[in-house]
Amino acid sequence: MSTVLHRLLKIAEEQRLTSDDFARTLSFVKVRALKAAGQHADGGGLVLHVSASGSKSWRHRFRLDGRPQTLTIGSFPAVGLEEARNAHRAARWLVARGLHPLKHVEGEIEREQAEKQARTENTFGAIAENWMTATASNLSPRTVKHREAMLAKHVFPILGERPIKEIVRKDLHTLLTKLDQVSPVTAKHCRGYIGQIFEYAEDAELVEANPTPRAGVLVKAMGRSVKPRKALPLNRLGEFLRTLEDAPETDPLTKTALKLLVLTWSRTSEVTGARWEEFDLDAGTWVIPADRMKGKEPHTVRLSQQAVRLLRELRERSKGEVLFPNRRKPGETMSRTTLYQWRTRWGFADIMDVHGLRAVASTWANEAGKYRPDVIEVALAHKEGDRVRAAYNRAQFVDEVRRLWQDWADVCDEKLKIARAQNVVELPKAAA
Missing domain, CATH: 1.10.150.130 (Tyrosine recombinase, N-terminal domain)
Structure with missing residues (x-):
């Protein structure tokens, strides 16, 4: 059944068009028996057209706006006599209201399709x-x-x-x-x-x-008040580094990732997602591409001697393109959760967040009084609102920011040395 015929039958049903004000002349038996080519009227403009080849089709002949029109309803026997008459009644009803049956039905179909499309595509x-x-x-x-x-x-x-x-x-x-x-x-x-x-x-x-x-x-x-990240107190930095180095069951990759996090002031995802192609260890630089930075701008880390040494040791045992591959999911990088879990497992969860390691470095640098605030902001990769000024700063601060990171690495070494000295327990001397 064609869409147009279906719509006409629906109109006939909705408007309860079940009777005529004229006489019908055809019957099912007569329609089936007709073989003569030509137009065989049923009344009210409905005709059965028989072609020279013998095929039969229902047509409605009407006038609209003073012009003769023809609507093809469907072929017989696919469209029976009663269906043809009901569709014919709907077509006559539309013509009486000045509407072309085919154009009206096609317009309604187009409108409903547009509404359906709006419901599905514009949800x-x-x-x-x-x-x-x-x-x-x-x-x-x-x-x-x-x-x-x-x-x-x-x-x-x-x-x-x-x-x-x-x-x-x-x-x-x-x-x-x-x-x-x-x-x-x-x-x-x-x-x-x-x-x-x-x-x-x-x-x-x-x-x-x-x-x-x-x-x-x-x-x-x-x-709700925003709670700042918990920053590791500077006086416990040595304890943190000593625990990290000595943790017997911690994977060496986890240790390296946390150490690099401390030394470079980088964000967790920047470290765990690092790739070897980003590093030039001879030049002591790590260029993190824009698509991995929070501010969507590339960031250059001037690596300290300690960071370069750490990375060279990692490079010797590294087998792939990434520094920290995921052990459970091949092709992916280390999950940040790995670093969070280490912090919890080794008793630092109450005093620090992993992201808070940036805060302890920033606090040290600001309180030291030796480094310009702009230099510290560059090291933290905080985005400068003034693009011209930002470009100037990054061009001018190379030596200062490298010295800042080196001084910080030296401080970390000193804190670790002090923590180890405090952890030494003297054994009692053996009796003579």
Whole structure:
């Protein structure tokens, strides 16, 4: 059954078009027996057309806007007499209202297909996927995974299949305030992502305005104070380094990764994802590419002598392109969790976060009073808002930042030396 015929029959059913104001002249037996070529009228403009080859088709002949028109309803016997008559009644009903049956039905089909497409292609979930794809290149892999997980767990189950233009502020208010009661931090992240998705949709003219509620609706999130990362106290740095070196059951790769983290002031993901192609050990440099940096700008670490020595030792036993391969998942790099677990296992979880190792180095440098604040910021890879000034700083601070990292490595050695001296236990002398 053709789509047009199906629509005409549906109109006949909806409008209850079951009778005629004229006499019908054909019957099923007569229709089946007809063989003479030509037009065989049934009444009201419905005819059975028999071709010279003997094929039969139903046609409705009518006038619209003063012009004769013909609508082909379908072939016999695929379209029986009663179906043809019901479709004919629907066509007559449309013509009486000044509508061309075929154009009207095709227009309705096109409209419904457009609405269906809008429901499937312009759902919140579909637009969100497009937004994530369009913006992923500007983000770190960690952020990409984070927002995908947040939306998949907390937003898509509620809004994912809804047309984005039908979502109103009240819908978002309900979702976010409920989430705020359970997990304020998650609610804050989800509100940010939802707002960006609607901005994307607004720019594409898929919605007229962004309905995302103001941040104030997240009562718990707004009232939650941000806790700084726990930084290892400087007076316990030696203890940390001594424990790290002496830990008997710790994999050498884990030890090296944590030591490199301390010596370079780098972020955890920057260390665990490091590749040998980024290093020039002869020049004492490590250039971390932009796509692995939080600020999306390349960062050069001026390696201290201790860091170079550590890396040369690692290079001798390294077999692949990455410094810290994942032992359980071939092809991937070491999980940051490995470093977090070491901190917990060896009793440092209460006083430090792994990311907080950057803070202890920064605190030492600032309190030392020997290093310019701008130099410290460059070492920490903090992004400078003024691009011209940032370029100048990085060009001018090479010697200063190298000296800063070398001084810090020397401090680490000194702290370790003191910790080892304090850990020495003198045995009682044997009796004479």
